[in-house]
Amino acid sequence: MGSRASTLLREEEIEEIKKETGFSHSQITRLYSRFTSLDKGENGTLSREDFQRIPELAINPLGDRIINAFFPESEDQVNFRGFMRTLAHFRPIEDNEKNKNPTAGEPLNSRTNKLLFAFRLYDLDRDDKISRDELLQVLRMMVGVNISDEQLGSIADRTIQEADTNGDNSISFNEFIKVLEKVDVEQKMSIRFLH
Amino acid sequence: MEEFWAGALWALRIWLYLIVGLIMIPAMFGFSLGISETYMRVLMKTLEWATLKIQKANTEEKTLKPSASNGVIQREYGSMEKELGELRRSRPKPPVGGDFTLSDCFYFTRKGIESIVEDEVTQRFTSEELVSWNLLTRTNNDFQYISLRLTLVYGLGIFVRYCILAPLRITLACIGLTWLVIGTSAVGLLPNSRVKSWLSEWVHVMCYRICARGLSAAIRYHNRENKPKKGGICVANHTSPIDIVILCNDGCYAMVGQVHGGLMGVVQRAMVRSCPHVWFERSEMKDRHLVTNRLKDHVSDKTKLPILIFPEGTCINNTSVMMFKKGSFEIGGTIYPVAMKYDPKFGDAFWNSSKHSMVSYLLRMMTSWAIVCNVWYLPAMHQQEGEDAVQFANRVKSAIAHQGGLVDLQWDGGLKRAKVKNTFKEWEQKKYSSMVVGDDSSSNSD
Numbered sequence: 001m002g003s004r005a006s007t008l009l010r011e012e013e014i015e016e017i018k019k020e021t022g023f024s025h026s027q028i029t030r031l032y033s034r035f036t037s038l039d040k041g042e043n044g045t046l047s048r049e050d051f052q053r054i055p056e057l058a059i060n061p062l063g064d065r066i067i068n069a070f071f072p073e074s075e076d077q078v079n080f081r082g083f084m085r086t087l088a089h090f091r092p093i094e095d096n097e098k099n100k101n102p103t104a105g106e107p108l109n110s111r112t113n114k115l116l117f118a119f120r121l122y123d124l125d126r127d128d129k130i131s132r133d134e135l136l137q138v139l140r141m142m143v144g145v146n147i148s149d150e151q152l153g154s155i156a157d158r159t160i161q162e163a164d165t166n167g168d169n170s171i172s173f174n175e176f177i178k179v180l181e182k183v184d185v186e187q188k189m190s191i192r193f194l195h
Numbered sequence: 196m197e198e199f200w201a202g203a204l205w206a207l208r209i210w211l212y213l214i215v216g217l218i219m220i221p222a223m224f225g226f227s228l229g230i231s232e233t234y235m236r237v238l239m240k241t242l243e244w245a246t247l248k249i250q251k252a253n254t255e256e257k258t259l260k261p262s263a264s265n266g267v268i269q270r271e272y273g274s275m276e277k278e279l280g281e282l283r284r285s286r287p288k289p290p291v292g293g294d295f296t297l298s299d300c301f302y303f304t305r306k307g308i309e310s311i312v313e314d315e316v317t318q319r320f321t322s323e324e325l326v327s328w329n330l331l332t333r334t335n336n337d338f339q340y341i342s343l344r345l346t347l348v349y350g351l352g353i354f355v356r357y358c359i360l361a362p363l364r365i366t367l368a369c370i371g372l373t374w375l376v377i378g379t380s381a382v383g384l385l386p387n388s389r390v391k392s393w394l395s396e397w398v399h400v401m402c403y404r405i406c407a408r409g410l411s412a413a414i415r416y417h418n419r420e421n422k423p424k425k426g427g428i429c430v431a432n433h434t435s436p437i438d439i440v441i442l443c444n445d446g447c448y449a450m451v452g453q454v455h456g457g458l459m460g461v462v463q464r465a466m467v468r469s470c471p472h473v474w475f476e477r478s479e480m481k482d483r484h485l486v487t488n489r490l491k492d493h494v495s496d497k498t499k500l501p502i503l504i505f506p507e508g509t510c511i512n513n514t515s516v517m518m519f520k521k522g523s524f525e526i527g528g529t530i531y532p533v534a535m536k537y538d539p540k541f542g543d544a545f546w547n548s549s550k551h552s553m554v555s556y557l558l559r560m561m562t563s564w565a566i567v568c569n570v571w572y573l574p575a576m577h578q579q580e581g582e583d584a585v586q587f588a589n590r591v592k593s594a595i596a597h598q599g600g601l602v603d604l605q606w607d608g609g610l611k612r613a614k615v616k617n618t619f620k621e622w623e624q625k626k627y628s629s630m631v632v633g634d635d636s637s638s639n640s641d
Contacts, residue, residue, distance in 0.1 A: 030267045034312060037321055054317055055610050056310035059619040061627065062300060066307035090308050121300050139295070142303070144624030147632060155295050155631070163297070171297075180298055188282060188301040191309055192269040 008036075009080075017081065021088035021108060027193055031087065035080050045077035046070070061142045065121045089117045092190040112177070114189040119176050130171040132156050214366060222404040231565075235413050238564055241348065242540060245330055248345050267313050271305070278302045279630055295631050315515075316606045322543050323512045329540050331563060356562050360411065364561040367409035372458075375402035376465040383468025392498075395469035396447045403443040410437065411565040416445050421572035423448070423531035426497040428490075430523060431533040432595055433505035434513040435546035436553070437560065438535060441568050448503035449473060449493065453480055459553075471499055487526060494528040501531065506588065507608045512545040513537050515602035516595055519588040530576045532591050534599035538567035549611070571598045 009032050017028055036042075038050050051067040052058050060066065070078045070086050078086075088108040106113065122130045122138050135156045143152065163171045163179040171179075221228055271278075282298045330352050378398035385391045407414070422445070423429040429448060431438060442448065451473045455463060466472055473493060479485055493499055506519035513536065524530070537544040542563025546556050560566065573594055578587045596603035 027267070031312065034267060037317070038311075051311065052614075054310055054314050055606060055615040055619075056314045056316065057307055058615045059623055060303055060307045060310070061620060061624050062303040063307055063620075066304060066311075087308065087312065090305070118298075118300055118304060121304065122297070138300075142299070142624065143628040143631060144621050146625050146628035151632065159295060159297065176297065183282060183298045183301075185298075185301070188298070189305065191305060191312065192271070193312075194266055194269060 008032075013081075017084050020081075021084050022091055023084065023088065023193070024195055026195065028084070031084065032080060035083055045079045046083065047077055061144070062121060062138075065138070065141070069117060069120060089113055090189060090191045091193060093186050109190070111185050114185050115177055115180065116173065118189065119173050122171075128173060129168075130160075130176070132160055132169060135159060135171075214363070214370075218367060218408050219370070219405065222408055223401050231408070231411060231413060234411070235565060235567070238541065241352075242329055242564075245345060245348065248342060252342065268309060270309050270313065275302065275626055276630065294633070299627075315602075315604055316610055319511050319515050319517065319604070319608075320547070320549075320611045321512065322545055322547065323514050323539050325539055329542075329564070331542065352564075356564070361558075361562050364409045364411065367405055368557070368561070371402050371405035371409055372462060374405065375399070376462060378402065379465045379469040383465075391469070396500075399443065399447045399466075399470065403440050406440050407444050410440070410560055412437075412441060412444070413565055413567045414441055414444060415569050417569065417571045418574075419445075419572060421531065421574050422446060423501040423533070423572070424529075424575075425499060425501060426494060427501045427529040427531050427575065428494060428523060428526060429501050429503045429531045429533055430506050430519070430591060430595075431503070431535055432513075432516045432599065432601065433507045433510055434535065434537060435510055435544050435556070437544060437546075437566065438505065439503070441535065441566075441570065442503060442533065445570070447500050449500040450503055451475075451490065453477055473502070483522065487522065490523075490526045494526055506592075509608040509611050510546045510548060511608060512547075513539070513601070515604050516592050516599070517604050517606055517608040519592045521584040521588050524578070524584040524588045524591070527578070530578075530587075530591055532573040532576060532595050532598075534571040534573065534595040534601070536569045536599040536601065538569075541565045541567045544568070569599075573598055 009029065014025060014028050017023065018025065023031070035046070038054070039046055040050055040053065041047065048067055048071070051070070052063075057063045057066070070083065072082075085108065091109040093109055093111070119130070120126070122134055124134045124137060136152060139152050139156060160169060160171060163175045165175055165178070166172075217228060217230065273281075279299060279302055282301055283294065283296055330349050375398070378401075379395065382391060382395045382398055385394070429442075431442065439448075439450065447470070449470065449472050450466075452463075452475070454460065454474045454476055463472070463474055467474060471493065473489055475486060475489075490502065493502060504523045506523045507517050508520050509517075511517055542560065542565060544560070544566055546553075548556075551559070576587075576591055576594065578584075582590070593603050595601070
């Protein structure tokens with residue numbers, strides 16, 4: 001009964017996660033306690049069902065795609081490390097991180113990685129291209145039964161036309177970046193984690 | 196050896212005399228000797244001192260979180276319209292064929308991730324997190340070594356709680372419950388008369404007072420002039436089965452519920468003999484029509500006690516009020532809202548029924564410091580013209596949430612066990628669709 005989250009997480013693990021994700025010590029312990037409360041199977045990993053049990057996520061039109069982002073290699077369990085790696089995409093970019101040493105590697109919460117997260121929501125078959133069909137499927141998830149096939153098709157066509165520069169009738173990641181270059185991705189894909 | 200047994204018997208007798216003299220008799224007649232007040236005052240001082248010590252230790256080490264809040268994130272509560280509007284600002288609205296940009300998914304993504312980190316619903320079904328440690332190990336902050344003196348106090352606390360308070364409280368609870376069964380059964384033998392209902396009320400309230408002392412409950416009732424009157428319905432927010440003991444300390448209610456087995460069943464059967472409680476068989480509960488009719492009959496009889504209903508239908512951790520089921524608001528009659536707020540510093544009153552059984556929950560309660568509860572009686576409310584049961588239920592809920600300082604949530608407490616209905620998702624999709632194609636009406640015509 002007294003065994004609480006923070007005591008089960010080893011110091012070394014916290015240090016490693018800290019380095020990898022940039023979360024602070026107290027953020028990690030608090031997210032770990034959230035992780036364990038979501039973990040109904042109490043086996044140290046989360047399944048898709050564990051995520052679906054969050055009502056607010058279950059009613060999110062893109063809920064299934066977001067959950068999927070936690071299972072990159074189509075496994076069916078995610079451990080705390082993987083959980084944190086995905087959440088790290090949504091850390092705001094801090095001032096001291098912007099002009100960091102470029103050789104240190106790209107942090108998980110960089111603009112490019114945030115965009116890649118969004119790109120993968122659309123890229124259902126993970127072939128690094130958003131085809132018309134994939135875009136249609138994701139659009140259908142977002143609008144439900146409220147818009148006709150015809151109209152949705154024309155929306156998809158127009159969206160691809162606008163983004164597609166090499167004429168392959170699909171959107172590559174580079175084209176995706178280009179079309180969203182004016183959007184404030186840094187802010188819109190960030191969550192204000194408290195210290 | 197003989198002497199030892201004589202001594203033990205003597206000690207036991209003194210123990211029982213003390214219980215009867217200091218607790219039972221005051222409980223019977225509803226006055227207080229001031230012992231529990233003194234205990235509470237000492238407790239407050241001790242916990243204040245412990246909090247101070249812990250804070251001091253924390254500032255010295257500077258490793259622990261600044262404990263102003265327990266939140267993980269600061270959520271953004273912008274509406275879909277506003278958020279999507281900002282996302283689309285960078286790009287002109289196309290003249291024909293629906294407004295969609297690839298960045299629209301940012302809105303849903305952020306909302307989704309936020310709900311994974313922190314959500315409104317599932318957190319209401321686990322124990323409330325405390326800002327500071329209250330010297331009980333079962334809170335969010337596990338035992339921490341801070342100083343020798345604090346550890347000694349902690350040890351003393353364990354001794355007092357487990358070796359003095361717990362046996363005392365268990366004895367009291369047993370006496371209270373036996374008394375309830377015997378008393379109500381005896382009263383039940385009397386013919387129906389005013390004396391019977393008066394006696395029945397007296398027995399009930401007395402037993403609840405004994406039980407409340409068995410939990411060291413310190414209850415403060417506010418605005419007693421609004422107390423539920425006969426022939427009405429009292430609705431309250433629900434944290435644990437103890438709610439009933441707390442409310443009944445100040446007056447009797449007719450209870451509505453399912454027939455239980457075991458110990459609860461014995462108590463229920465005894466109680467119904469002296470006082471018209473409304474118990475349903477499990478199969479009857481499903482028949483909403485029958486339930487409503489029986490309750491209507493009860494309410495229309497102005498001599499019967501007010502009905503006590505917890506319209507949330509499940510225990511919430513006392514930080515919020517969840518959706519009120521509309522059933523209780525369809526009966527008609529006067530609604531007397533009651534807001535209850537427990538003080539989590541002295542013990543966590545929330546019953547996490549998926550984790551603890553009833554008995555283990557009661558034992559946890561009896562080994563806590565105390566149960567401190569505030570009860571507010573709100574002015575009676577009536578259904579207004581043109582208002583349906585759902586709207587009325589929401590209005591009552593808001594009033595309770597506002598008075599108790601609880602968060603007013605739309606979500607159904609039934610989500611503790613059931614999955615969310617698909618219609619909520621469809622509603623979100625509809626809202627988004629209307630942003631894509633403009634008006635709802637144009638969605639089909641195009």
